[in-house]
Amino acid sequence: MDQVPLIFIESVTRNSSLPTSQGLEQLSSAWGIVGEVQTKRSGFLNLTFSLHYDHGRMNWRLSYRMEGFDHIESRTLSREVVREMSKSITSIQFHLSRNTVSEDNWHSVAFEDVDLLLADLDAPKKELELDLFGFSAKLYAKLRPRCLKLFKGFTSLKVAGMATNIVKVFFAFD
Numbered sequence: 001m002d003q004v005p006l007i008f009i010e011s012v013t014r015n016s017s018l019p020t021s022q023g024l025e026q027l028s029s030a031w032g033i034v035g036e037v038q039t040k041r042s043g044f045l046n047l048t049f050s051l052h053y054d055h056g057r058m059n060w061r062l063s064y065r066m067e068g069f070d071h072i073e074s075r076t077l078s079r080e081v082v083r084e085m086s087k088s089i090t091s092i093q094f095h096l097s098r099n100t101v102s103e104d105n106w107h108s109v110a111f112e113d114v115d116l117l118l119a120d121l122d123a124p125k126k127e128l129e130l131d132l133f134g135f136s137a138k139l140y141a142k143l144r145p146r147c148l149k150l151f152k153g154f155t156s157l158k159v160a161g162m163a164t165n166i167v168k169v170f171f172a173f174d
Helices: 006-014 017-023 030-041 079-085 111-117 137-151 163-169
Strands: 043-054 057-068 091-097 107-109 123-129 156-160
Touching: 017 091, 017 156, 057 079, 057 137, 079 111, 091 137, 107 111, 111 137
Parallel strands: 043 091, 091 123, 123 156
Antiparallel strands: 043 057, 057 107
């Protein structure tokens, strides 16, 4: 097992869950070292569209929350932060919901910066979750183009609700 290339070990641990990485820490070989590093440095990114009050009116924003990444001090997305996240990110979870987010641990990114910062960020798991209750197809059609390049990179879809018209609107990529 010690003759396995390091790049293979890193790939396996990056695609593993946190409990698996923690279990690998118990090994005395390269697997244990890489497991320990992955446990300390890994994390995931939560994204959502959320309603915020701006100057007395409600506006949609793309909000995010970084989980883990204990080695990254800043929680504000920038090219440098995204570059560092890309080394150990395990998943990106985009929850489309009508809920407002509390300001605690959530930040927002301007729609103009989404392609620059997030569209090329890759992770072993990229999950898009559509919560179709309380949303109209018209609203999804309005929000979708603002992050189109980002949406095209997701690897799985979870749909809560039966509104197929929204799914059709949302995934009508040009």
